Amino acid sequence: MRIGVLALQGGVREHLAHLRRLAIDAREVRTVSELEGLQGLIVPGGESTAIGRLLTAGDWVEPLRAFARDHAVWGTCAGMILMAREVSGGRPLLALLDIAVERNAFGRQIESFEEPLSVAEIEDGLEAPFPGVFIRAPRITAVGEGVHILARLADGTPVAARQGRLLTTAFHPELTPDLRFHAFFADLVRRRRP
Ligand code: GLN
Numbered sequence: 001m002r003i004g005v006l007a008l009q010g011g012v013r014e015h016l017a018h019l020r021r022l023a024i025d026a027r028e029v030r031t032v033s034e035l036e037g038l039q040g041l042i043v044p045g046g047e048s049t050a051i052g053r054l055l056t057a058g059d060w061v062e063p064l065r066a067f068a069r070d071h072a073v074w075g076t077c078a079g080m081i082l083m084a085r086e087v088s089g090g091r092p093l094l095a096l097l098d099i100a101v102e103r104n105a106f107g108r109q110i111e112s113f114e115e116p117l118s119v120a121e122i123e124d125g126l127e128a129p130f131p132g133v134f135i136r137a138p139r140i141t142a143v144g145e146g147v148h149i150l151a152r153l154a155d156g157t158p159v160a161a162r163q164g165r166l167l168t169t170a171f172h173p174e175l176t177p178d179l180r181f182h183a184f185f186a187d188l189v190r191r192r193r194p
Pocket residue numbers: 044045046047048049076077078079081103104135136137138
C-alpha cells in the first residue's frame with residue numbers, strides 16, 4: 001500500500017513519519033503525475049489559502065477530484081477547509097465532502113489548545129481518548145446526509161468526520177505520538193468500496 005502526502009505547503013514531514021512508523025510506503029506528492037500509483041492521499045494542515053492558491057495554479061483541482069472518487073483522502077485542519085463543500089469566510093475549492101466549515105473558528109485567545117476526544121471508530125477510542133491538538137482550527141458547522149461525525153469537543157462541536165473513504169479532522173494527529181488515526185486511515189485505504 002502506498003499513501004501520498006500532498007507536499008505543496010504545511011505539515012508534510014510529520015504525516016510521512018507517522019505513516020512510515022506504521023510500515024506504510026509513504027511518498028511526498030509535489031506534482032499531479034505523482035498521484036499515479038497511490039492508494040490514498042493526505043492533505044496536510046498549513047494555510048488553506050496558500051495551499052489553495054498553489055492547487056489552482058498547478059491545475060490540481062480536477063485531478064484531485066477524480067482521485068477522490070475512487071481513493072481514500074484525509075484532510076487535516078487546512079486540508080479540511082480545502083475538502084469542504086462550503087466555507088464561511090472563504091471559498092470552497094475541492095468540494096469533496098458534504099460539510100460546511102468555519103475557518104479559524106476558535107478565536108484569537110485560544111488559537112491552540114488540546115482536548116482529549118472519544119472516537120468510537122479508532123482502536124480503543126472510547127477507553128483511551130485521542131489527544132486532539134488544535135491549531136487555528138476550523139470547525140464543522142453543518143454536515144450532509146451520509147457524513148458520519150467521528151469526534152466532538154466536550155461542547156458538542158464536531159471536529160472529525162467521514163464520508164465513505166473521505167476522512168477529515170480539524171486537529172493534528174501527526175503532531176502527537178498517537179498513531180491510531182493514521183492506522184484508521186490506512187484501513188480506509190485498504191477498503192475497496194465506500
Ligand atoms: N487556520 C488555517 C487555515 O485557515 C489552518 C490551520 C492549520 O492547518 N493548522 O487554513
